[in-house]
Amino acid sequence: MATRDPDRKRQQLMEAALAEFAEYGVAGARVDRLAKRAGISPGLVYSFFAGKEGLFEAVYEAIVEQTVDAVPIDADDLPEYAGRLHDTAARHPQVMRFLAWYALERAERPVPEVVARSMDEKITAIEAAQRSGTVRSDKPAGEVLALVLALANMWQHQGEDVGHLVTDAQRRSVITDAVRRLVTP
Amino acid sequence: MATRDPDRKRQQLMEAALAEFAEYGVAGARVDRLAKRAGISPGLVYSFFAGKEGLFEAVYEAIVEQTVDAVPIDADDLPEYAGRLHDTAARHPQVMRFLAWYALERAERPVPEVVARSMDEKITAIEAAQRSGTVRSDKPAGEVLALVLALANMWQHQGEDVGHLVTDAQRRSVITDAVRRLVTP
DNA sequence: CCTTCTTAAATGAATGTTCATTTAACGCGT
DNA sequence: ACGCGTTAAATGAACATTCATTTAAGAAGG
Structure with missing residues (x-):
């Protein structure tokens, strides 16, 4: 011992x-x-x-390592993917807050290689889903991804002023419903 | 002199x-x-x-004073409202960054009275628009507002990793298109 | 108009504190 | 007994804040 x-x-x-x-x-x-x-x-x-x-x-590096690919993308069910991103974020508020600080205090730093690669993979996955018809094809995949991520993290960014408009229980479905409306063909 | x-x-x-x-x-x-x-x-x-x-x-107080009601809500044209919020934010990056710091460093502080009141007014305006049929009525006004604000500020929160997916010129229409899809009845 | 008096504005060196970092000694496990 | 993990205390640089002093702008008086 x-x-x-x-x-x-x-x-x-x-x-x-x-x-x-x-x-x-x-x-x-x-x-x-x-x-x-x-x-x-x-x-x-x-x-x-x-x-x-x-x-x-x-x-920061430990967080990136543990977080990238913690929620694998499912491009054929983006609403659920966004929901899972939200769940993970909600389960780790400290990590989210840390990342918010990092974004401000290390604003100039380049995006880590792993993160950039993970992003590329997501784009590729969405493009495939567009070809197979499960995601609308009239918008570039990058745009779709940006919207999905923005909505998945919306409750992280919103302050107390906006946050209190909706109860905890509703938050997830606000995201999934919105993503569904935005990405279905 | x-x-x-x-x-x-x-x-x-x-x-x-x-x-x-x-x-x-x-x-x-x-x-x-x-x-x-x-x-x-x-x-x-x-x-x-x-x-x-x-x-x-x-x-902070000076910013709140100058910013609240700088972009009056037009509940009958929420896509354009979100677009204008985006324009204003894009025109004042320093202010946006300041507010991001403030949110982290003064996380516990209560929402200022003026901000809370401005929020209430927006809700009321959206409820009116729902009654007159220009905004979908199957979701509470608070939820609609939360979505509009989340999308209007999406490019502020997204880091360089997501940000580079879309060109500057496209950003505004990504927001307005998405809001249109989300709020029309 | 000048000169002197008074008050407010402004400075920047001095103060004292807070903090990250270094150092030197201590003791546990082998 | 030796070396590494660990500590508590020492160090000193970085800073926020204070304050004695200087500077400028009017006011009063001749």
């Missing part, structure tokens, strides 16, 4: 970092607070990662 | 603050840099506003 367990600490650190960054962003995050959450000393952060910034990037 | 002109300085300060906050958020903003942008000394900031935080709030 390893009472010394670097891997476990590393894992705890990543989880605490996600929580801290999701709440405050990089600039607002405090290394001390984050280390305390992880149950380690602040100094130890630096033996695992390249400082606060490095930790932020590491968390 | 007034070489001393507090009102002008105050104005310059607000503009510089918007630029600085839009770029870095509150936590990342630097008072020195912001003051230099405004062409004033850092100390002067504190004679106008309650520190960095107070300045942030002041900029």
Whole structure:
């Protein structure tokens, strides 16, 4: 039984970092607070990662890895696909919030290779569905995808002002109904 | 010719603050840099506003004041309404970015009174349009509004990954076409 | 019109605090 | 006993904020 367990600490650190960054962003995050959450000393952060910034990037990369392809596209049933995207987002609010921070604080960074590739695959899948007639063909696949993603994530972006217009239970079907109307031929 | 002109300085300060906050958020903003942008000394900031935080709030309030009702709703032509929202957003990227920061950094704050009221008015307008038959009546007005707003702002939220799928020129019509499909009876 | 007095505006160096990062010592497991 | 994982404390840079001082614009008085 390893009472010394670097891997476990590393894992705890990543989880605490996600929580801290999701709440405050990089600039607002405090290394001390984050280390305390992880149950380690602040100094130890630096033996695992390249400082606060490095930790932020590491968390981002872990999220990308776990999130891309977490919800495989089903181009023949885009409403359900959007619904599943929504479900996943709703189940991981911390991750969504982290990504929102990342988009602002790392606005200039290029899109990661894996993400770009995943996007291409989705386009290809939609184009196939258009050819087989399950998706309307009068709009380019990229446009269809943009709409599906926008609707799938709509409740993430909407603030409290818009959010309270609809109950939690209704949110999913708002998305699926709208996508159905938009993509069926 | 007034070489001393507090009102002008105050104005310059607000503009510089918007630029600085839009770029870095509150936590990342630097008072020195912001003051230099405004062409004033850092100390002067504190004679106008309650520190960095107070300045942030002041900029937010100014934006809310200028933005609410900047695009009056036309419930009988929601596609065009969404298009106009998009136009305005596209014309003021700094403001949009500022609001994105605000949503994250002030997540817990209640919705301002003016915003809530403006929302109620929009709902009422849509309900009227539903009664007169220009908007589908099989969905509650709140749901319709949520969809319209989500689509109007879709290009603000989408990152570079999705954004490059469609050219600038197409963006507006993607929104208006989609809204038309979603809201017509 | 000048000169002096008064008040407001503005500055920027000094202050004190907050924080990321470094360092040096400690002790567990082998 | 040795080396690595870990810590607590030390360091110092970065910043927000304050404040003593300077500068400018009127007001009062001659």
